[in-house]
Amino acid sequence: MKLGKIEKVDLRKVWEHEALKFTKWLAKEENILLLAEELDISIENIKPEESAGRYSVDILADEVSTNRKVIIENQLEATDHKHLGQLLTYASAHDASIIIWIVKDYTEEHKQAIDWFNKHMPEEISFFLVQIELWKIGNSSPAPKFNIVSQPNNWAKTLKKAASQEKGNPSELKLLQQRFWGELKDHMNNKTTFSKLSLGRTPRPQHWYDISFGTTKANISFSFNSKQSRISCELYIKNDKSIYDKIVEDEVQIKKQLDDDLSFLELPDKAAFRIIKTLNCDPFNEEEWKNYFDWLIDNGEKFQKTFKKYF
Structure with a gap:
């Protein structure tokens, strides 16, 4: 068998202009999902070139589960003090909690700065330094690869927050749920038949586990419900009644495929919609x-x- 050779591609050969080419490419739903999956976050309401006083942040968005503001600053060169300053300016202007700096390359001093922010900032503030690369095999089209250079300790932050919000001894349950998701991920990876599901990067100490669905408008989610003694699989649609209505039109056919115990739920104020299947256990x-x-x-x-x- 003849094997191909992996080659690195110059970023500027694909994105000649940072704002006009790269930012517009990244702002597209299918592309920003690649970044979101790597960072293990869910992003929606993507707005490129959003005003921040006299300046414009490359991308402004919302984190789905917490509605925290996300800003993304792009730099198709090595990190510098100017962009670090812009990053902080944009973060303060939009009261952002998730700050992402995407770069071609970085200096150790700037990596140390981001590490310092993550160490000393409140737990609600998360900084990411991400390196973007392009690779191809032979004559194939270039493929992007996001490498996380610096990130917050998400596990410690999530566990600390979960423990502070619940009474008694919540850490044991949260850790059990995290182990459940971790073993689920291992089980799927060890299955002899290939699964097309894309689980998140890091199992977290929480009762749900989101599955990448290729869109920011909805996600598939598994849940571990200890109070009601059940597990579930659901489609969660975010604030888009038109999509939900299209699905409801096919309810009879869908139930033939997924069984009659499927529940269709409109959440209060129709801010979101759920289609859920449960297993009592x-x-x-x-x-x-x-x-x-x-x-x-x-x-x-x-x-x-x-x-x-439907998406």
Whole structure:
């Protein structure tokens, strides 16, 4: 078998102009999802070249689960003091909590600065330094690759926040849920049959686990519900009734594919919509976890295949 050779591509050969080419490319839904998946966050309401006083931030967006503001500053060169200053200016102008600096290359001094921010800023503030690269094999089209250079300690922050918001001894439950998701991910990767599901990078200590769906308008989510003794798979549609209405029109056909126990739910004020399938069980019974994993993976794949066409 003849193997190809991986070659690095000059960024400027694809994106001649940072603002006119690269920022516009990144702002497209399918492209910013590549970045979001690498950072293990969900992004929506993407606005390129948003005003920040006399200046414009490259991209302004919202983080889905917390509605925190996200800013992205692009630099198709090595990091410099000017862009670091702009990053802080834009963050203050938009009261951003997730600050992302995408660069071609970086100096150790600027990496240390971002590390320092993550160490000393409040836990709600997260800084990311990300290197963008382009690679190709033979005559293939260049493919982007995002490399995280510096990031916050998300696990520690999430666990600390979860512990502070619940009474009693929540850490044991949260850690159990994190282990459940971690073993689910390992189970899927070890399956002999290939799965098209794309699980998040880092299992977190929380009761849900989002699945990348190729759109910012919705996501597939698994849940570990200890209070109601069940696990579930759901499609969560964010503030788009037109999509939900199209799906409801096909409810009969969809239930034939996913079974009659499928529930269609409009959340209060129609801010979001859920289509959910549940399995009554004991999530704490670790001897049954592999069966639960198979159920989640099977239904996740069915949800992805059934609902993909609506987006």
